[in-house]
Amino acid sequence: MTSEIKEIDINQIVEIATPFDDFEHEALLDEIQGNILKSHGRNHAVYLFLKFENDIEAAKQWIGSFTHRYVTSALEQAEQGKLYRQKKDVPGKLFANFFLTRAGYMHLGYGYQNLPNEDAFRQGMKDPNMQNELGDDSNQWEDGFKNNEIHALVLLAADKIVGPRTEEAKLEERRDQSKLCQQPALLKYKVEAIKGELNAIASIVHEQIGYVLRDENSGEEIEHFGFRDGVSQPLFLKRDVDKEKEHSDFTKWDPRAPLSLVLFKDPLGKKQESYGSFLVFRKLEQNVKAWNQDVVKNLAEKLKGSGELNAPLAGAYTMGRFQNGTPVAIAQTPSEDKKPETNNFNYQDDPQGFKCPFHAHTRKVNPRGDTLALVSIPLEEEKMHRIARRAINYGTLPSKEPENDAGLLFMSFQASLMNQFNFMQKAWAKERNFIKRDVGTDVVIGVEKKGDDNTAVTETYSWPTKWGGEEQTEADFSHWVTMKGGEFFFTPCMSFLKSLAPEPSRHIEFRGVPKKEIEAAQGIINELQNYKQKNWAIGLNGDTVEPDGFLTFFNQRKLSFKFYLQNRVGLGEYSAYDDNIKTLNRYIADVIDQESDACEYKIAELEEYKDRKWAIGLNGDTSEPDGFVNFFGERELPFKFFVQNQRVSLGDYSAYDNNINTLNNYISSLK
Structure with missing residues (x-):
């Protein structure tokens, strides 16, 4: 793009066409990292949290070289996605992201004037004021997060097979989830090689292995409590929007979002299209055994007086959806709904929370117009608090009902931490009076601090005694998700990262051997x-x-x-x-x-x-x-x-x- 072309307006860019359909924003996609506008789609990932040593120039050289070799742009991700859909050989390449913290930028010699201008990013997640704002307690964090200053995060992702048989390998993992705990050979090789390179310039203060858990029958992504995950994402790409339109007319909920929801101008970028995104990383431990007991033995038993309350409905009251993804507010029956999940709904037909309680997780973090109906906040303003979620599972498989060392590696991209993730967590999830007085916190993520005796925090909530009925009954429920550590990062643009090391002579087309x-x-x-x-x-x-x-x-x-x-x-x-x-x-x-x-x-x-x-x-x-x-x-x-x-x-x-x-x-x- 020449210097004469006007600055792009990311507020006006909605439904980006793929780079193979008269695409007009190739330069933008080539400048931002993959995974922001669409999940990388691999079943396995490794996260390396880095603290750089004192050789700053060596660290910069490594970052630039790593970017040239591995970091995947959004354009490259789109091109690989098309090859994969066409069942053609996808170029054998690791998917990678590189992220920096405020401390990382400053360690590399960049002053405050060069940092992305966002207060939460500059504070960091471990800051006491930030802890209070988000409801965190770093005393519960794992040592790698609690005792170290983190400078950077490297994400590496891969599938077992790259090429026409990838889907076959993924199907194997669906049928035998134990295979998810076995890293792909490619990922193991590359992680060890990259760790060897890092020995000279950085300490790996924390390493995390993740995998995508899928429902054995449907193949949809799920989390450790058994609920479908990744539902109702903001959509940026035309292909994704068109796919959603196949079963939705967007009359009750339009999932589209402008790029301004996730992109933030990179102050160190070299091009007009230089944008990045703020990343939230949070390791959320899930006590599966206790959750299952609380849902089945406590909540369902307490509320079954109506004769229709069952474990699937009790679980749906907590999450806002049945495990298969069907919204409890529009389900056809008060039991596990077997009809295809739909995202075209709001809460206008359930304004009192008789079907979906106000403290249910999905209603808390995506009120779908409740703020307009109840506190007169316009829907478009409410929708700009959304985030692009990119979570992945870790630890023991849920079938073994782990009590610790398992759960979700939560990641989200956003253009503003203060207006999106932090707002969602502070003003919605952990606010007892949102959206009505004494509703309580988000039953899943609203309170992450444990009690003084290191036990889960229990709250008293009002639950519909009969699905769709006015009668409410109070029953306790405990918070079985514990925050084990995290940080705020920025996702730098490709031109800044590549400028740190010389351009390699890569992608050489050989005429011979x-x-x-x-x-x-x-x-x-x-x-x-x-x-x-x-x-x-x-x-x-x-x-x-x-x-x-x-x-x-x-x-x-x-x-x-x-x-x-x-x-x-x-x-x-x-x-x-x-x-x-x-x-x-x-x-x-x-x-x-x-x-x-x-x-x-x-x-x-x-x-x-x-x-x-x-x-x-x-x-x-x-x-x-x-x-x-x-x-x-x-x-x-x-x-x-x-x-x-x-x-x-x-x-x-x-x-x-x-x-x-x-x-x-x-x-x-x-x-």
Whole structure:
């Protein structure tokens, strides 16, 4: 985008088209990180919380290099999403985000004038005043959060399989949730490699492993209490809006949102489209066993006098939805509703809370017009308090009814912490008098502090005795969610992060074998050294204006070239030899890194295929070569087949390890 083009107005951008449908905001999507406008969609993630050491320049170099190699832009995420939907090979690449705290910016040498201007971000989540505002107690936090200043967060995410069989691997995890506790080989390899890099520049003060829990039958995301998660998100992309319109006319609830809901101008960005987003991270421990007992044995038993109160309805009273996602306010029956979940509803038909109590979680944090009806706040103003939620599960599977060390890694993106997450938590969730007097706090997240004896806080709430009836009965319920630590982050734009380290010579399209490309570049270096000794001209052929072999080699690879001519044309300086040699050495290093990355992804994929004993070498039951054969062939490497089906029997189980060893040896030969 040229400097003459006017600044974009993110308040006016709603329903972004995909970059494949006459897209007009590619520059914006290429500048913001992925995961903000749409969840990254991977089933597994690792979170590394960092505290940088004193070598500031080394830290900056690492951040820039990490961004070039791994951080995924929203544009790249959209492109990968289309390939995935078309069941094509998705480029084998880790999904990554990088976030900074206020302390992180300042440690790297950026003053307050360079920080995103948001009071909550500058305070931090551990600040005593912030603790009071959010209802937190850092004494309950885990040591990594409580005892350390956090500078940055690295998010790394991946699936078990990258490519056409990803969905198959995800289905396996749905049917056997224990597989969710096994990290993908790719994620394990890359996390260990990145941790090795970080050893020299930072301490990892906390590490967290997460996974996406899904309902075995529907495949929808759920959380540890068993309720569908991620329902009713603000929608920014046209494709998501169109999908929602397939079963909603938006007459009662319009889920669309302008980009100004999540994007904040990055003061350190290099482009007009430089936007980031504030990130809230909170580790929320869920006592599943106690929750289940409280819902079934306490609440359902206490309220069953009407003859219709059951455990599913009791749970729906607390969450605002049945476990399958159906809003309790519009369910067809007072039991688990089996009809498809809908998001096209508000509370106009339940103004007194006879179906959905005002203290129910979803009504507390998304009142859907209650503020207009009861306290005269316009709906559009209320909707600007929404957040883009990106939660993921952690710890023991809910089927084992864990009492600790399990729950939700809550993440949300927003343009303003004060007006969105903090407002929601302070003015709605933990406010006893929202939306009516003495309603009580949000029954799920309203109070996170434990009592003096370290037990859960219990509140007395009024519950409908009969679903839809006026009669209310008081019954106690305890808060079984405990905040174990967190922080406020900013999600910097891509141009700022990339500016911290030189642009690598990546995404090279090889005409032949990559190893031969390295040898060719080394040959040019040797030749340049010879020309340097003889003080021969480089750049043009003799006294002509035709490019010589050096210039041609550089131009073909889009590498910068320095001339040195001292004849009819005086151009450049003697230092050009060394400058060009330096460029080629960096190019060789980048080629090696790119090839090593590609091989490591392929090794991880082979490991996953080995675990499942899936065929390698042929595509399904055809005689066509698969991606493994093509990958090895492009590098002139020997490949071992293992195919055992009704038509073909070829090779044996040792083929996986043989091929993995071949790739490891190949990587070593490059270096």
